[in-house]
Amino acid sequence: MELKPITDALAAKMPSVMRWAGAVAKLLRQYNISVDSKESGYATTDALTLADLSVQELIVAALRDEDPIFQTCRLEAEEVTGDMGRFAEEAPYTICLDPIDGTKQYRDHSGNGYAVMLNLRSRETVHYSLVYIPETGEQGMWVEAVDNTIRCGFDDPARPAREVLNSLAPIDPATRPDSPNIYMIGFQQHDPAKAEQVTAAGLKGVIPSEMPGSIYELFARGEFGGSLIHTPNIYDFPVSLQIARILGGDALWAHNEEPVNFDELWMDERASMLRLPGIIACSANRETLKTLCQVARDWNQNRYED
Numbered sequence: 001m002e003l004k005p006i007t008d009a010l011a012a013k014m015p016s017v018m019r020w021a022g023a024v025a026k027l028l029r030q031y032n033i034s035v036d037s038k039e040s041g042y043a044t045t046d047a048l049t050l051a052d053l054s055v056q057e058l059i060v061a062a063l064r065d066e067d068p069i070f071q072t073c074r075l076e077a078e079e080v081t082g083d084m085g086r087f088a089e090e091a092p093y094t095i096c097l098d099p100i101d102g103t104k105q106y107r108d109h110s111g112n113g114y115a116v117m118l119n120l121r122s123r124e125t126v127h128y129s130l131v132y133i134p135e136t137g138e139q140g141m142w143v144e145a146v147d148n149t150i151r152c153g154f155d156d157p158a159r160p161a162r163e164v165l166n167s168l169a170p171i172d173p174a175t176r177p178d179s180p181n182i183y184m185i186g187f188q189q190h191d192p193a194k195a196e197q198v199t200a201a202g203l204k205g206v207i208p209s210e211m212p213g214s215i216y217e218l219f220a221r222g223e224f225g226g227s228l229i230h231t232p233n234i235y236d237f238p239v240s241l242q243i244a245r246i247l248g249g250d251a252l253w254a255h256n257e258e259p260v261n262f263d264e265l266w267m268d269e270r271a272s273m274l275r276l277p278g279i280i281a282c283s284a285n286r287e288t289l290k291t292l293c294q295v296a297r298d299w300n301q302n303r304y305e306d
Contacts (some may be wrong), residue, residue: 001072001092001093002181003043003093003122003127004122004192005069006069006070006072006073006093006128006129006144007120007127007129007147007168008130009066009067009069009070009072010118010120010130011128011130011144011146011162012162013062013066013067013089013167014062014063014066014118014130015130015132015142015161015162015165016160016161016162016285017058017059017062017165018059018116018117018118018130018131018132018161019101019140019155019157019161019175020058020133020233021055021058021059021116021132022116022132022133022134022140022239023134024051024054024055024058024112025055025099025100025106025134026135028049028050028051028054028108028133029051029109030286031079032195033096033213038141040281041179041186041193043083049100049103049106051080051100052079052099052100053079053081053099053121054081054099054242055099055100055116056074056078056079056081056082056097057081057082058075058097059082059097059099059116059118059172060075060077060081060082060083060084060097061082061083063067063075063087063095064083064086064087066222067234070087070095071087071088072088072091072141073087073088073091073093073094073095073120074087074088074089074091074093074095075087075088075093075094075095075096075097075100075236076094076096076234076235077097077235078097078098078099078233078235078273079099080272088140088155089144089264090133092123092167093120093121093122093127093182094121094122094262095116095118095119095120095236095239096118096119096120096121096234097117097235098115098117098118098216098233098235098236099116100114100115100116100284101115101116101117101131101214101235101236102114102115102214103173103287104208105208106211107209107227111211111213112133112135112136112213113133113136113211113214113215114133114135114214115130115131115132115133115134115214115216116131116133116135117125117129117130117131117132117216117235117236117239118130119235119238119239119242120260121234121262122189122262123241123261123262123263124146124244124261124262125241126238126239126241126242127146127241127242128145128146128242129143129144129145129146129216129238129239129243129290130142130143130144131143131144131214131215131216131217131239131286132155133213133214133217134213135227136154136213136217137154137155138154139154139155139157140155140157141153141214141217142152142154142155142161142164142165142168142183143153143216143217143220143239143243144165145220145239145242145243145246149170149246149268150170150171150220150243150246151165151168151169151170151171152168152171152217152220152221153168153169157223160215171220171221171247172188173247173248175282176222176247176286177222177223178201178222178225178284178285179200179222179223179224179225180204180225181203181204181206181218181223181224181225182195182198182203182206182224182225182227182228182283182292183206183208183211183215183218183219183224183226183227183228183229184198184205184207184208184227184228184229184287185207185208185227185230185232186229186230186303187230187231188230188233188303188304188305191207191208192207194228194299195215195295197295198228198292198295201291201292201294201295202291203225203291203292205228206295208210208299215227215240216239216240216243219240219243219244219284225283225284225285225288226240226281226282226283226284226285226288226292227240227280227281227283228280228281228282228288228292228295228296229279229280229282230279230299231266231268231275231276231277231278231279231301231303232275232276232280233268233271233273233276234262234265234273234275234276235273235274236272237251237276237280240282241282244283244284244285245251247283247284248284248286249282249283249285249286249288249289250282250283251280251281251282251289252280252281252282252288252289252293253278253279253280253281254278254279254280254281254292254293254295254296254297254299255278255296255297255298256288257269257289257293257300260276262276264277265277270304275303277301278301279296279299281293281296282301
């Protein structure tokens with residue numbers, strides 16, 4: 001399989017789909033659509049709504065119908081809806097979906113940083129990412145990463161989605177600001193205490209309830225310097241990994257400072273999602289990476305204490 005025809009097709013076909021999906025999510029948010037399903041014991045993980053299921057159904061159907069090349073890839077999605085069986089069981093490239101990243105914030109109306117997103121990965125790294133944030137700005141916001149280019153900016157529904165993305169100036173690593181803000185998540189009830197340790201090391205740990213928006217646009221634009229995440233899932237975190245690598249940084253396992261790959265995934269049965277093992281530091285700044293790894297090197301790598 002060749003990579004470029006897949007990334008070209010994703011870039012051509014999926015922006016309009018993600019815009020439609022964002023509109024569905026924005027509409028459904030007006031109603032009480034909570035669903036009881038996941039039982040990890042962690043509220044941020046366990047939140048689930050009919051919007052997650054509906055948006056995933058829409059995106060999976062679009063991937064099935066818009067271009068036959070998508071069915072040559074594996075498909076992994078955070079929820080269980082959609083015609084998943086149409087996609088390859090084995091392939092060098094995998095499309096991952098998170099129909100609504102930030103479901104708890106979405107459901108509870110506690111912020112507007114939720115996003116609709118997908119990424120394309122191989123064993124070694126991430127090759128394409130597309131994020132649509134429906135309620136950032138007046139009309140929504142985009143983040144797209146492909147090859148060595150990151151685009152981030154506001155949507156304009158008066159124009160085709162691909163045209164809007166093409167009009168956005170790529171992020172320039174030379175002028176992008178660096179920030180000490182580090183997104184912290186996955187440490188369960190210990191999120192605040194772990195964030196304090198990162199702050200004590202000279203950075204600024206920020207827990208989910210304090211996030212001013214979506215980490216992907218904040219990281220792309222330089223308002224956040226990166227993240228430190230316990231056993232991140234493979235539906236959303238890879239977008240940050242790709243952004244970091246395009247900007248000259250990386251995502252490293254904190255315990256050994258080795259670059260992250262996708263060989264050692266594990267199924268979190270409590271949350272019904274695939275995860276990377278261990279604690280992962282992600283930043284465009286190599287010094288920030290070193291600090292994060294030093295702080296978290298000896299932290300417990302087991303997600304659940306029991």
